[in-house]
Amino acid sequence: MSDPVLEARGLVRRFGALTATDDVSFAIEPGARQALIGPNGAGKTTLINLLTGVIKPNTGQVWLAGRDVTRLASSARVRLGLSRTFQINQLFPDLTPAESLGLAISERNGSGADFWRAAGSRPAIVAEIADLLMRFGLEAEMDLPTRKLPYGKQRLLEIALALAARPRVLLLDEPAAGVPEEERRDILAALAALPSDVAILLIEHDMDLVFNFAERISVMVAGRLLTEGAPEAIAADERVRAVYLGEDAHG
């Protein structure tokens, strides 16, 4: 087994009297297909925010690619290879998908502060934008303002933007949330086609999606990591079933 690319070590985060994450430790291997599930209020969002650096833990550490990044700002972690999507679309409504992707690529390769060169004047960047557009089926919409895209396409752009940062680890926060049935297949196809060397942590309520996608599942309950394992083991786990009792475990 290789060294984990992303690791949480004993993360504790309290909000007043509430302990949102209570001593959470877990690791993601390079190229992993891992899912994080748990009922509402289990602390999944807090954990994501701790990993990405939006909030800082009270105690514990976050390690990214062999480096302690606990004190690093979120944008610095992105540059080290930790990228994410959002549960609610976070896009640039007036920029086009092509511009948004070009921006993400420029930021990654260090030319984002270039103030004299015209955007789109580097063939390598243009080629990479074209590649991402085609991979996510966004060619037809490339030059429309993002706000005019159908919701499913916006969801795809959300993933494409995160991938444009060429992450080692990609956190997908409910990628299929709110996507109408007829556009869901595009999302699933996009997820299946993600590069195999990128480790992926999927946070999702949709159990079909989780069990289709993940090779390993972590279950979070009440701020703690309840269990981890292969999908079959998780599906058979009595404690997990108990947690989801009353909720429809399959969708």
Next chain:
Amino acid sequence: MSAPGAAATTRRLAAHLHRRTRWRWPEIFFWLAILAAIFALPSRAGIINEVLIAGLFALSLDLILGLAGIVSLGHAAFLGLGAYAAGILASKGVAEPMLGLAFGAAVAALAGLVTAPLLLRGGDLTRLMVTLGVSLMLGELANRLDWLTGGTDGLNFSIAPLLGLFPIDFTGQRNAALYSFAILFILFAIARRLARSPFGLALAAIRENRLRADALGIAIGCRLVAIYTVAAAYAGAAGALLAQTTQIASLDLFDFHRSADVMLMLIIGGTGYLYGGLIGAAAFIVLRDVISAATPEYWEFWIGLALIVLVLAGRERVATAPRRLIALIAPRAAERGAA
């Protein structure tokens, strides 16, 4: 995806990304029209000069408000600083205008660089108050340091002819307007280029969605400090031009109404596309002159009314009226201009 499809996608993509970098005919016409006005209306050279300088000042505000979404109610701080820096330099015997201009811009840029970090925390209200506070402090400093600034009397100085040949004082109003025009055009071209660069795109991203901009790895603070410094330099250049072409720097340059007026001009002309400040400055000053000639005491009433109509009817709709008018006359040109 087949290879021809990929090639077509790349071509379309390149065309899309380049669509705003080329100078369009309406733009070229815009600049030629100003130049023509300077030569055709020599008796109005004074007011044209005033419009050009106000336009530069409004362009400077557009860099932070229109591109990056930073609100300011104290932009006059940099106008005043630039004016006094240029004036003080001239009063100490360095009367060459270009040197004074560069010095004014540099001093303002330094002040922008130093105060920009104050704007990174908090929301719009914080920014309004911090920028207002900075301009109040600088205005009072200029008042207090009267051995340097002349205090409430203002600072009078004389300025050497431009390039040693063209007087830009009251004997050379047209030269002054041409000087301001040249500086405005150069700085505008730089701003235009900057707005279309990856840096400009990143500013748009920060303005539109800070959360995502951060998630893309954009160092938001650095970018905002950078553009604020550039904008301060632009405002300083406007102040220096104003002082040099009137041979006076006075305390009212720091006044709140200067900051408010420039905001008005920019809102009237429209933010974010860089021409808004120039158009707004022209509209504001011409309107002021026309209305105040008719009703000297109450001209601000009409400015106020115009402002309310603009923001309620939607700046977009009012600002795109000329474009829609062009669309009626020449549909294809307007389409290219809008794309």
